[in-house]
Amino acid sequence: MRIALLADLHANREAVEACLAHAAQAGAQRCVFLGDLVGYGADPGWVVDAVMERVGRGDAAVFGNHDEAALLGPSERMSGDARASAEWTAAQLTGPQRAFLAGLPLSVEDGPCLYVHANAWDPGRWAYVRGTAEARRSLEATERRITLCGHVHQPALYQQAPGGPAIRFEPTSGAPVPLGGRRRWLAIPGSVGQPRDGNPAACCAVLDAAAGVLTFHRVPYDHETAADKVRRAGLPPRLAARLREGG
């Protein structure tokens, strides 16, 4: 069973379409959406509908902080752009879309895997896994051997031998990494809808669950159109520029 992992979709229809097409081509039979379906981007309704339809067919999705902000209003800690987009997003969503987001779980456990948006130790408080100390804290907070999360927009892979520290690895697009069974792993596929590492291509990953092999991918998509839509929606111009620059 191959599982496509899509994190931080951020209402970017063009990026989500490209990643879903890529996942199908890579033989993924299932998708897991790792939170932040909305926020920043211009197509929140379309993205929520697409995920809702797939979850109805057996895919899984978890709740992210931007999904929360669209329902409950932006949190104190959010940047100005994020606040503006959260308010705009809240006005776009229909009742059923809001109900779907409100019903999303904070985490999903499945076999050796934990799917969660931010971290394993306190998923609802949205602390970031930005380095090896947080990665270790998260890895030690779950029984599951493989944690798959988002929230941080740059792809990363952490691994930990029994009793050892967590070690960070910069993944290479397209290079399958066997997730050795003696170790625990925390993988951040990177953001589908708002990449931030200087490369505008969307990030996603495919986990071959039977073989225990994870492959990170970069998927080019029509980021010019996505950026134009952000601009025309009246969202902060900086959010459009980010899509063009990947940063």
Add this chain to the structure above:
Amino acid sequence: MAPLVLTPGSVVDGYRLEERLHQGSMAALWRVTRVDAGQAPLPLRERGGGEGCAGDSRPETLPPPPAATTPHPNPSPSRGEGLQSEVPEPLVMKVPLLRYGDDPTAILGFEVEQMLLPLLDGPHVPRYVGSGDFETQPYIVMERLPGEPLSAVLAEAPLPAGRAADLGARVAAALHDLHRQHLVHFDVKPSNVMFRPSGEAVLIDFGLSRLDGRPDLIAEEMHAPAGTGAYIAPEQVMRVRDDPRSDLFALGAVLYELVTGRMPFGSPQTVRGLRRRLYRAPVPPRALNPDCPPWLQEIVLGCLEVDPAARWQSAAQVAFLLKNPDQVTLTARAERTRRDSAVSVARGWLRWLARTPAVRPSVSERLSRAPIIAVAVDLSEGESDLSEAQRRTAGMLLGCAPGARLACLMVQRVPRIGMDINVDKEGNNRHVGALVRLKHWARPLNVAPERITYHVLEAPDAAAAILDYVRGNHVDHLVVGARGHSALRRYLGSVSSPLVAQAPCTVTVVRPAERPGAAAEEGGPGTE
């Protein structure tokens, strides 16, 4: 986690342990058979076996490789799944030692091999069958290779130069194939080299290896230099683990041992002992074995340079030289009879240190900087616009890849039916004449003599001869001319078309710029 007690007859995930072939300090090797032997061939009993794993007895009915969505690398999803039908028996199971007090690097090396072996393919690695997880019983099952490792040959060392060069060329070809898969082995030594019945060398034991794009567990978790004392490269001693030329150093040490019967640096076991090779050169092989020809010493010492930039730049280049002794440019290295002074060796090391940048290139980038470029020119009618254009193209390619080697080829047509003795002398003169023209053609390129070679191929079919050459010498880029306007083409057919279609590398077809209005003939585009 309590590892099972393994005894002959035990069954693990559908494999029955038949006999323990080898018990090392890191792992045990078992000959295994599939329990469900219904469709699997009967186990073939191989003589010998020794510590080598992996066997080659491919039946003719070998099934085609499974269709894969990712072309390569292609991990086989077989972890803990038991039966695998693609690889025929005999098989071998490698089981790491996990008892309390066992060397922790045994587990680490096993993990690395378990991660990397499924990602490798081709004739120069044992075929991967399956593996078991740490939850129950960790193991790797792979094909079992017959025969003895290269270390068995050392009993006969010093070997004659031709035999040592042949063995070395086969190991170099295997290393080049691994480097092309972006893997550095980091533990090349005679006991880690096996041979298929077809003659190809097979590297085994990937416990210290590193593959581009995968976590380097060894770099992260081993706190001492990773390698084998007798063969480890100086930069490996300094814990630099990204350079395929480290394997060339080890290959040089293996060749040295084959030629002299001695290890170039002994077999130090301490880091201090290992560091000695940063400033102490080995005794030149010819001082130990006067029968070692200068060209072989040139190759061996060229591998053992302390500065990687001063070594041969790719395993393909070493294989090339070992197969073409007459093309080795002899330098002072070839004639050396005493070891280099400590000062000059250490200077090489300091050069390396000074040059080491913060961001280091990947294995694939390094390999692409040291290609073998072959140019096939036709000078039978003297130089022409075409041969001049080919020279310009070769010059551009060399300018882009500082580690490149250029092989200049010319085909002399010989009749398909054998020559008689009277023609032989004439043929010899023609051969020398062709070589002279070829060297004259290349002179304006101003390539250092150790980076350029000349080959006059005698064959009835030019394209077939060039293809043979390209395949046999790991050529990365072939430059040929389009004989677009020549009347010859009508009689002899195109040489470039079959090369473009069949060469296993990049092919550039050069055509001199056409004047507007000049009659154009149909043909391929200028560069393909």
